[in-house]
Amino acid sequence: MGRKTRMISDRPTLADVAQEAGVSAITVSRTIRSPEIVSERARRKVEAAIERLGYTPDPAASALASRTTSTIGLLVPSLTNNVFADVLRGVYEGVESTRFFVQIGNYRYSALHEEGLIRNFLSQKPAGLIVSSTDQTPEGRRLLETAPCPVVQIMDLRDGAVDMSVGFDQVAAVRKAAQHLLDCGYRRPGFLSARMDPRAQRRLNGFRDFAAANGVLGEDRIITTPQPSSVGMGGHLLEQLFSQAPDTDAVLCNNDDLAVGALMEAKRRHVAVPEQLGICSYNDIEMSRHMVPALTAVATPRREIGQRAIEMLLAEIAERGSVRDRHLDLGSELMIRESTRRA
Amino acid sequence: MGRKTRMISDRPTLADVAQEAGVSAITVSRTIRSPEIVSERARRKVEAAIERLGYTPDPAASALASRTTSTIGLLVPSLTNNVFADVLRGVYEGVESTRFFVQIGNYRYSALHEEGLIRNFLSQKPAGLIVSSTDQTPEGRRLLETAPCPVVQIMDLRDGAVDMSVGFDQVAAVRKAAQHLLDCGYRRPGFLSARMDPRAQRRLNGFRDFAAANGVLGEDRIITTPQPSSVGMGGHLLEQLFSQAPDTDAVLCNNDDLAVGALMEAKRRHVAVPEQLGICSYNDIEMSRHMVPALTAVATPRREIGQRAIEMLLAEIAERGSVRDRHLDLGSELMIRESTRRA
DNA sequence: TTGAAAGCGCTAACAA
DNA sequence: TTGTTAGCGCTTTCAA
Numbered sequence: 001m002g003r004k005t006r007m008i009s010d011r012p013t014l015a016d017v018a019q020e021a022g023v024s025a026i027t028v029s030r031t032i033r034s035p036e037i038v039s040e041r042a043r044r045k046v047e048a049a050i051e052r053l054g055y056t057p058d059p060a061a062s063a064l065a066s067r068t069t070s071t072i073g074l075l076v077p078s079l080t081n082n083v084f085a086d087v088l089r090g091v092y093e094g095v096e097s098t099r100f101f102v103q104i105g106n107y108r109y110s111a112l113h114e115e116g117l118i119r120n121f122l123s124q125k126p127a128g129l130i131v132s133s134t135d136q137t138p139e140g141r142r143l144l145e146t147a148p149c150p151v152v153q154i155m156d157l158r159d160g161a162v163d164m165s166v167g168f169d170q171v172a173a174v175r176k177a178a179q180h181l182l183d184c185g186y187r188r189p190g191f192l193s194a195r196m197d198p199r200a201q202r203r204l205n206g207f208r209d210f211a212a213a214n215g216v217l218g219e220d221r222i223i224t225t226p227q228p229s230s231v232g233m234g235g236h237l238l239e240q241l242f243s244q245a246p247d248t249d250a251v252l253c254n255n256d257d258l259a260v261g262a263l264m265e266a267k268r269r270h271v272a273v274p275e276q277l278g279i280c281s282y283n284d285i286e287m288s289r290h291m292v293p294a295l296t297a298v299a300t301p302r303r304e305i306g307q308r309a310i311e312m313l314l315a316e317i318a319e320r321g322s323v324r325d326r327h328l329d330l331g332s333e334l335m336i337r338e339s340t341r342r343a
Numbered sequence: 344m345g346r347k348t349r350m351i352s353d354r355p356t357l358a359d360v361a362q363e364a365g366v367s368a369i370t371v372s373r374t375i376r377s378p379e380i381v382s383e384r385a386r387r388k389v390e391a392a393i394e395r396l397g398y399t400p401d402p403a404a405s406a407l408a409s410r411t412t413s414t415i416g417l418l419v420p421s422l423t424n425n426v427f428a429d430v431l432r433g434v435y436e437g438v439e440s441t442r443f444f445v446q447i448g449n450y451r452y453s454a455l456h457e458e459g460l461i462r463n464f465l466s467q468k469p470a471g472l473i474v475s476s477t478d479q480t481p482e483g484r485r486l487l488e489t490a491p492c493p494v495v496q497i498m499d500l501r502d503g504a505v506d507m508s509v510g511f512d513q514v515a516a517v518r519k520a521a522q523h524l525l526d527c528g529y530r531r532p533g534f535l536s537a538r539m540d541p542r543a544q545r546r547l548n549g550f551r552d553f554a555a556a557n558g559v560l561g562e563d564r565i566i567t568t569p570q571p572s573s574v575g576m577g578g579h580l581l582e583q584l585f586s587q588a589p590d591t592d593a594v595l596c597n598n599d600d601l602a603v604g605a606l607m608e609a610k611r612r613h614v615a616v617p618e619q620l621g622i623c624s625y626n627d628i629e630m631s632r633h634m635v636p637a638l639t640a641v642a643t644p645r646r647e648i649g650q651r652a653i654e655m656l657l658a659e660i661a662e663r664g665s666v667r668d669r670h671l672d673l674g675s676e677l678m679i680r681e682s683t684r685r686a
Numbered sequence: 687t688t689g690a691a692a693g694c695g696c697t698a699a700c701a702a
Numbered sequence: 703t704t705g706t707t708a709g710c711g712c713t714t715t716c717a718a
Contacts, residue, residue, distance in 0.1 A: 013711055024689050029713065039687060056466045060412070061711030063403035064694050079431045088422045092449050101463070103446050106435050120444070123399040231630040260630065267635045287574040287603065287630075292610045356695055367705050372697065382703060404695030407710045 012053040021049035032057060063125060068149075070100045072313065073121035073129045077109045077197065081229075082285045083255070083302055084132070087154065090306020091130065098314065100127060109197045115140035122147055128313040134158045134165075135198040150316035152309045156199060157329055164316065164326040166309045170199060171206035173298045173332040177252050177280045178210045180296070184340050186250035186278045190221035192237040192262060193254035194229035200254055203282070207252060221245045229254070234261020235268075242269070250278035250340070256285045259295050263339065278340040293338030301330040355396040364392035375400060406468060411492075413443045415656065416464035418474045420452045420540065424572075425628045426598070426645055427475070430497065433649020434473065441657065443470060452540045458483035465490055471656040477501045477508075478541040493659035495652045499542060500672055507659065507669040509651045513542060514549035516641045516675040520595050520623045521553045523639070527683050529593035529621045533564035535580040535605060536597035537572035543597055546625070550595060564588045572597070577604020578611075585612070593621035593683070599628045602638050606682065621683040636681030644673040 018025040023042055031038045031046040038046070049055075063069045074091060076084045088104070095102055105121060107114035115137045121129060122143060128150045136144065144151050144162045151163040156170060181189045191207050193200050204224065211217035223237045223244070234257055241248055253259035259281030263273060271277050273293055281288050284297035308328055316323050361368040366385055374381045374389040381389070392398075406412045417434060419427045431447070438445055448464060450457035458480045464472060465486060471493045479487065487494050487505045494506040499513060524532045534550050536543050547567065554560035566580045566587070577600055584591055596602035602624030606616060614620050616636055624631050627640035651671055659666050 014713095015711080025711090026690085026713075027688060030688090033713090037687075042688080056462070058407070058711055059467050060403050060406035061694090062713075064401070064407050064696085065711075065713035067694075067713095069403070079435065080425075080428045082423075082425075085423045085428060092422065101446070101448075103444070105444075119399070124402050231633040235633060257630070261633055264633050264635045287600070290574040290578060290604055290607050292607045357697095358695080368695090369697075369706085370704060373704090376697090380703075385704080401695055404710090405697075407712085408695075408697040410697095410710075 012055045013058070014055075017046065017049045017053055017055050020053055021045040068125050068127060071124055071126045072100050072102050072310070073105060073124075073126045074102050075105045075107055075114060075117055075121070075129070075131045077107055077114075077132055079104070079106050082257075083283055083300070086285070086302035087132070087306040087309075090303040090308075091310045092306075094307050094310030094314070100314070100317075109195065111135060111137050111140065115143070118143045125149075127317050128152070130154060130309050130313060133199065134161065150313055150320070152313050154305050154309045156202075157327070161327060164312050164323060166305050166312065166328045166330065168301060168305075168330045168332050170203050173300065174203045174206040174252070174282070175210045176332065176334050177282065177298045178207055178214075180334055180336065180340065181250045181252065181278055181280055182214060182216065184250070184274075184278055184342060186340075187216055188218060188221065188245070188248050189216060189250040189252060189278075190218070190223065190241050190245065190248045191252050191254070192234065192241065192258050193224045194227055194233050194237070194258060196224055196226050203254060218245060218248075221248050229257050231257050231261040231264070234258035234263075235265035236261075238262040238265040242271075249276070250280070252280050252282070254282050256281050256283050256288045256295070256297065259288065259297070260291060263291055263293075263295065274338065274340050274342045278342065280340055284335055289335070289337060291339075293341075296337045296340040297335050299333045299335050301332065304330055355398045356401070357398075360389065360392045360396055360398050363396055364388040410468060411470055412468050414467055414469045415443050415445050415653070416448060416467075416469045416472045417445050418448045418450055418457060418460055418464070418472070420450055420457075420475055422447070422449050425600075426626055426643070429628070429645035430475070430649040430652075433646040433651075434653045435649075437650055437653030437657070443657070443660075452538065454478060454480050454483065458486070461486045468492075470660050471495070473497060473652050473656060476542065477504065493656055493663070495656050497648050497652050499545075500670070504670060507655050507666060509648050509655065509671045509673065511644060511648075511673045511675050513546050516643065517546045517549040517595070517625070518553045519675065519677050520625065520641045521550055521557075523677055523679065523683065524593045524595065524621055524623055525557060525559065527593070527617075527621055527685060529683075530559055531561060531564065531588070531591050532559060532593040532595060532621075533561070533566065533584050533588065533591045534595050534597070535577065535584065535601050536567045537570055537576050537580070537601060539567055539569050546597060561588060561591075564591050572600045574600050574604040574607070577601035577606075578608035579604075581605040581608040585614075592619070593623070595623050595625070597625055599624050599626050599631045599638070599640065602631065602640070603634060606634055606636075606638065617681065617683050617685045621685065623683055627678055632678070632680060634682075639680045639683040640678050642676045642678050644675065647673055 014025045014028050017028045028046050105117040118140050130152045134156045153161050153165045155167045157167040223241045266273050281295045281297035284299035288295040288297050312323050357368045357371050360371045371389050448460040461483050473495045477499045496504050496508040498510045500510040566584045609616050624638045624640035627642035631638040631640050655666050
């Protein structure tokens with residue numbers, strides 16, 4: 001288990017490569033960054049020298065001289081939430097095999113913390129930034145607006161995006177789910193939500209408006225908690241819902257964890273799903289469709305959001321102003337399954 | 344949605360702050376990095392100047408001059424796997440309110456890819472590195488051994504760790520689970536596993552050895568697939584298990600997704616759990632204990648691994664050689680629940 | 687197509 | 703406790 005501390009001087013520099021290749025340092029630099037503008041002959045010599053010396057460029061020196069890095073900052077409100085895990089996956093797939101790498105900041109649903117992270121990331125001169133909300137503090141927003149790099153806001157689709165945005169209409173998605181419950185004949189729908197961040201709050205408001213407009217609003221059927229979402233919490237919330245409003249006949253859950261928890265709680269109480277209680281979920285992570293009964297859900301395009309966001313960002317980094325459609329609506333899809341399918 | 348590109352020259356430098364405060368640049372630098380060695384008076388002037396100018400240090404310049412950064416590299420094999428989500432959480436909690444930040448590399452269960460990431464991270468002169476395996480390529484291992492920064496290997500506990508390690512005995516954990524199935528009277532236990540990475544493979548081997556030693560090994564009851572793990576996959580694997588070995592009376596799942604999927608599949612087939620089939624899971628993520636029936640599982644200390652790893656790393660960064668216990672075994676715990684509790 | 691010179695913004699090493 | 707000097711390894715600028 002011993003370990004040697006390797007001498008710093010071991011590591012070859014541009015100048016070493018230049019000497020080895022018999023060219024100047026700048027030619028080596030160019031060979032690495034834009035081989036096409038270097039003569040075939042010089043390029044081959046340089047490449048051989050790099051190979052021989054095992055040279056790796058120093059990103060710090062490069063960042064200092066060029067005033068930019070290959071870092072892409074990605075701010076998410078949570079790392080445990082499966083929703084963002086899927087977004088991350090899309091983003092990572094997109095940067096792979098590019099010279100960029102992603103740095104994640106987790107602001108834990110705190111706008112203030114997010115502001116600090118924006119400031120911190122910006123001080124690193126990132127090539128681009130992806131942020132997961134439109135709910136920055138005024139100062140956070142100002143920082144993004146004046147950022148010297150492209151910025152993509154993801155998940156939501158709202159007016160006044162800072163630079164570019166990719167997402168879907170969260171309220172429309174909730175409305176779709178609520179409409180489906182009505183279509184199935186449910187008349188006393190409830191709503192379960194944990195972790196009342198601004199986005200969850202907007203979805204709740206969307207549900208409320210829809211229910212009111214359709215004459216099925218019952219305030220005692222709306223159960224929320226500021227605590228984090230979890231399967232266990234879904235069970236608790238359903239319990240509370242039934243104790244407050246025993247006549248509830250359907251429930252729209254603000255995410256899959258809650259829906260699965262509610263389903264399990266229904267099972268424990270011997271409440272038949274979908275006959276006595278319809279359950280509709282939001283997001284549709286993989287497990288939902290494998291429950292018994294399979295959960296109806298509004299599928300949100302999480303991974304695609306990640307993919308498109310990084311795509312737009314890379315294009316814009318390559319050439320500022322080159323992205324035409326700067327605001328993408330990826331939509332959402334209602335997946336009708338057994339948990340709302342009653343005879 | 345307009346955006347201005349802020350002039351680079353806008354950004355004040357150390358020299359600007361020094362001039363504003365009427366001291367030298369190095370005094371400003373010291374005020375920031377080690378305020379305690381600067382006189383009260385100088386410190387106050389500098390702090391006021393920083394405030395007035397809105398100065399933020401340039402990490403690239405700092406990295407170049409000092410040959411180190413505030414980056415901690417964290418290599419994980421997957422971002423979607425809940426196991427690592429918990430580890431991440433522990434790590435992020437630990438770096439918060441320090442000057443360090445974490446950069447994640449996802450090597451997608453490919454040792455070759457991991458080697459590339461190690462090389463890439465190392466070129467950034469990180470303050471420390473956390474890697475999620477002991478299964479590096481020889482070259483990857485060599486890179487870690489000669490890394491000029493502390494390294495923590497997490498999850499597994501094996502001989503010959505490179506520098507420091509935090510984990511638990513994965514084979515002992517599996518053995519514990521298998522023993523429990525025998526204790527419950529199950530006699531024909533099966534094993535389900537997806538994504539056969541080296542660690543999953545070692546657990547399978549552990550199960551095999553244990554089963555053989557106890558005279559309950561049935562090769563046709565061991566079902567594996569190289570594909571990624573998921574709830575749906577758990578269902579498929581159980582299906583295959585029953586078609587190959589209909590007399591199977593219990594199943595040990597290599598993680599929670601598979602266990603939940605197996606439970607659902609059992610439900611679909613009207614196989615009673617735990618009476619006709621005992622199910623034991625591995626890892627014990629939150630949802631498992633809320634299933635109906637609740638899943639028995641070996642709980643692995645994922646979050647704590649993250650916490651301890653970052654703790655050790657930070658201590659070692661602060662002072663090389665200061666960490667006494669360089670190899671921590673955090674153990675695992677069998678959580679006995681309904682899915683194996685038969686009359 | 688290539689190169690020389692001059693920094694980028696900070697810190698290490700030494701001196702006062 | 704504070705300052706001076708000399709880079710860190712790269713890229714930019716300008717010239718050839």
